[in-house]
Amino acid sequence: MTSHPPPPPRATMREVASAAGVSLKTVSRVVNGEPGVREVVRREVEAVVEELGYRHHRGASDLRRSGQRTRAIGVLVQDIANDYSARLLRSLEDATRERGFVLLAASLDEDAARERQLVTEMIARRVDGLVLMAATDRQDYLAADVRAGLPVVFVDRVPHGLDVDCVTIDNAGGTRAGVEHLLGRGHRRIAFLGDLPAIPTARERLAGWRQALVAAGATPDPALVRDGLRTVDAARDALGDLLRLPDPPTAVFAARNVLTVGCLRAVRWDAPAPAPEVVGFDDVELLDLLEPRTTVVRQDVEAVGRAAADLLERRMAAHGWPARHVVLPTELVVR
Known part of the structure; x- marks a missing residue:
């Protein structure tokens, strides 16, 4: 195995204090959110913290010995309650438990500010690595941590502003098949x-819809596109609106599992006969038992988790x- 130089050390509290021209105690008060610091001094220290990429680590005094790990991995997904996120977490848990790690998991809810806050919290707890399904447009705010040796693997979405490991699926190709x-x-x-x-996977799936229609000589009709849908009820209402058009669709592609459920509810309760045919992206538990039987584009979530765990292990073993x-x-599952 080729050896690589170790990553540069993280900025220390002492370096922050020196650059800001304040005492260690003042820096400690600022990073811990304690009172007793003048606002102008607090702002100056926070600016230096941002410039140097300093991260405050709780319990760092117990982890000073070189190479010591917490054996914890931070996992930030969009919604732990969602079937995709839950299965991804389980796959990561199974793969990393074999390696002696535990997971610290949280939901981002497509909230960029929440992502940055939770990333900061995870790093403050000295996680040995991060698995991130990003909600931010760019992730270069993590650059200093990556340079300092923090292993980061993105799942579901390709990182922007940061060249790190990632595991995604063929969103456009899967949609084309459906x-x-x-x-x-x-x-x-x-x-x-x-x-x-704004979500990259949503844009890729819409592109796949267009590509399939164009390749077949059919003109994609913007009037048949409804996006920005986040819930089952939103999907049900959207399909109901589409079916009231003068020239309604005869079929619908639902680009997310919760949207598939919403479409099926609309078909069951709202749609006039003949009801539109539905194909969904992502399988849903018990979907094969429902009528009408629904074809889906299935992604191997377990394989995503295993691949992310493998990349993390590789990155922990050697940087560079x-x-x-x-x-x-x-996989297109025809029913």
């Missing part, structure tokens, strides 16, 4: 229900390796 299935069954008016346009971007395929 839409091509509907085209093969004779549909041409195929609606698309998607998540927030080029970042790896792993893209996993999807």
Whole structure:
């Protein structure tokens, strides 16, 4: 194995104090949020903390010996209650437990400020690595931590402003397969229900919908696109609106598991006959038992978790390796 130089050390509290021209005690009060510091001094110390990339570590006095680990990994997903996030967490737990680690997990709820706060909290607790399903547009706020040797693996979304390991799936290709299935069954008016346009995976799946229609000689109709949908009820209402159009869709591609459930509720309770055919991205437990039977684009969430754990272990073992971007395929499950 090729040896690589160790990462540069993190900025210390002493270096922050020296750069800000204050005492160690003052820096300690600022980073711990304690009173007794004039506001102008607090702002100066916080500016130096940001400039040097200093991270305050709780319990650092107990972890001073070189190489000592906490054996904890921070995992930040969008919603632990969501089936995809829950399965990803379980896969990571199984893979990392074999390696002697425990997980500290939290939900981001597509909130950029929440992401940065929780990342700071995880690092303050000396996690040995981070697995992150980012809500921020750019993640270069982590650059100082990565340079200091913190292993970070992104899942589901490619990082921006930071060249680190990531595991994603072929979102556009999976969507193309689902839409091509509907085209093969004779549909041409195929609606698309998607998540927030700011989410990269949502944009990739919308692109796959367009690509499949264009390749088949069908013109993508913007009137059949509903995005920004986050809940089951939002998807149900959106499909209801589409079905009231003068020329309604005969089929719909739901680009997220909760949106698939919303579409099926609309088909069951709201849709006039004949109801539109639904294909969803991501399988949902018990979906194979429901009528109408629903074809889905399945992603191997367990494989995503295992790949992320492997990348973390590789990065912990040796720094300096080029970042790896792993893209996993999807599977069309026809029902």
